[in-house]
Amino acid sequence: MADNLAISDVARVFGLRTSAIRYYEQIGILPPPVRKNGQRRYEQSALFRLAVVQRAQESGFTLDEIRELFFGFRAATRPPKRWHELSERKIAELQLRMKRLKLMQTLLKQMQDCRCNALEDCGKKLLSKSSKERNHAHLR
Amino acid sequence: MADNLAISDVARVFGLRTSAIRYYEQIGILPPPVRKNGQRRYEQSALFRLAVVQRAQESGFTLDEIRELFFGFRAATRPPKRWHELSERKIAELQLRMKRLKLMQTLLKQMQDCRCNALEDCGKKLLSKSSKERNHAHLR
DNA sequence: CTTTGACTTAAAGTCGACTTGAACTTGTAG
């Protein structure tokens, strides 16, 4: 629970390499920490930040998106409109993603029960559905 | 619904570039199609395959995984044990992913309701949780 | 005092998933 963590400590907590943490600093995901004899010393707030970053990545956000969504409003001291729009879009995107994961799970399970043309069938279904969706959603 | 599709037709259906489709063939995701004057002509089965590929990608599978999971058993004519294990793992992984998406959505919503230290709070929560999970799950 | 191990920087390398570019062929339209 101590502050004054060396970069390797922080790395260990998150299962990252030290190079990753320096990289995050370089691209503005982590603020430059205090130095002691030229070496970085982190406090807890950095850990909290990294925890959010890691989860967001697991949720499919890019580092650029993460900076904007979570730490972006630092710079401009609240441009709340743009941020609200952005996060609204992201929330919807997450919803869509979850729907797709569910579908994928279903497909895998069907294939396990080895009705062995499941793949073709599923391709057919997906294909007929996707035409409707395509207008609505722009993911990736 | 016609067969005999040119590569550009297939590309248009899926919003891909023709180069992507050639690339999929090259890495064994799509089988080499019939040629007509040296040009690729696709039938419906290719569309079904691509539909599955695209969904799987959206679900976070790599192309290597997709080949293994969905088209891999072609080569060995059913090694069902290994496949079953693999897909079992993947199904669990999808479950975990969905849980995380839900969490992320919650975090975003909390930040919208602008209890403005939500980020720090959430970092704290994530951090205390993740120690338990870390042993259990190896994602990415 | 030297060795060890952890740290520093800047620049170059890697990996997956494509894209782009250069050089060439082919069928159709004017």
Next chain:
DNA sequence: CTACAAGTTCAAGTCGACTTTAAGTCAAAG
């Protein structure tokens, strides 16, 4: 016959997210 659009191959380039390498600094241990 020529022009054009769409296809072909192969090699090289790109992008995000890091990692690796080379060369150097620094403090504690032997």
